[in-house]
Amino acid sequence: MRAVTGSNLQPSRSCTPARRPRRIARFLAGLGLATLAGCAAPPPKDPDALAEYREANDPYESLNRKMYDVSMTLDKYSMRPVAKAYVWAVPYRVRQSLGTMVQTMNEPVVFFNDVGAGKPRRAGDAFVRWCVNMVAGLGGLIDVAKYAGYPHHDNDAGLTLATWGVPSGPYLFLPMMGPSSIRDGAGYGIDVGLSPWNYVPRGYGLLTFNWAYNIMGTINGRADHLDALDQLQKDALDPYATIRSAYQQQRKAQAEAISNDHRATVPDWYN
């Protein structure tokens, strides 16, 4: 069965079938932008309200709120119970190991983005983490690199673009993907392209692994945020606005942390 699927998915030499999805994608992107443009609310007149409106950076709020409501309802009946069951059934240490594996598997993406952001020390850290954890860490299950002095750091294409000075653009709440922005949404697409796992040859069982890895990663990621998201929805008067604010601040802080990392490429003891 898999062989058949595999042969169907073999990259074709002729350009036409490859071009068609691209054209469709472009059409959909255009349609998306047109919908967004139609949904933008006019900015308020009052100067204080205008300052607040600019701070929120959310001209498509009405559409975003609809997406938020849909996502939260779906989450309530799908991801949240699954994540709760996962936490209940799987011991903490095992969950932690799986989380480390997901992190290690994503290390190439972090590496490429560190290179893109022009931060050789960070790129070196990500590279060492990948090598050490894949070998000594048994395929990423144990974070050996952390104990060797290479703790994990985050990076993605959205942050790389931010260090290049690309503005975030309006805030977006993407269904089932959560808070984002025009820049970070585009960054997500770039990250998918940077992940080596999306280029694995088909038919070696690796495709199955990739699926399992993605599904497990999603559940594990949701489980990590169970308490925080529950508490936020209980504590916040307007959870949508709170998530928006927290997300925008966090991205800004992450981008600043990368820009402010001026460590030299030589080890500390060398200086």
Added chain:
Amino acid sequence: MKTALSRRHALGLAAAAAALQVTAPARAASAEEARTFVSTFGQQLIAIVNSDRSLADKKTAILPLLQDHVDMDSIGRYCLGRYWRVATPEQQTRFLAVFHQILVNSISDKIGDYRGVTFTIGNVSASGTDQAVDTVINRPEQPPVNAQWIVSFSSGKPMVVDVMAEGPSLRLTTRQDYASFIGRHNGSIDALLHALDHQVAAHSTP
């Protein structure tokens, strides 16, 4: 003319140098002070959190500690933002009273039910006129949290005015939450007070 200018420049430079010499040790002192302040406050807080008391007991013990170390009025004013100016004195008093309860509930909810919490203090850096103290909070079976404590000296003694947990500022996030809520309720501060009262009531009845 030339000499007068250069003399003025020299005077200016000397004054600037003197000011720098005066401010540099002062800043170092307040950085050190901020570190000690967060360290003692943290130790006291953790002693209560890690004790074997019940959650309700812990809360009663935490309250005076928070009142002593956290500038709740200043945080409250910040969180109400531009609506603080338009609120009547009665609304302001009501808001601060309910805000104190919200803050205490929120802090004790976050740390209350853990045992074996530890924390380490990292860098201290200036953040505007305030000092930012980096800490790492370790809770059992939970990923470590990087929290930055913003300590202000504007009231004469050190007080916590903000906490940044993994990036977002607690008071800015709350301000944007409240602003959005008030905005969606036609600018009514009473609607906010009502919702906050409701939240406190809901919290006390589990």
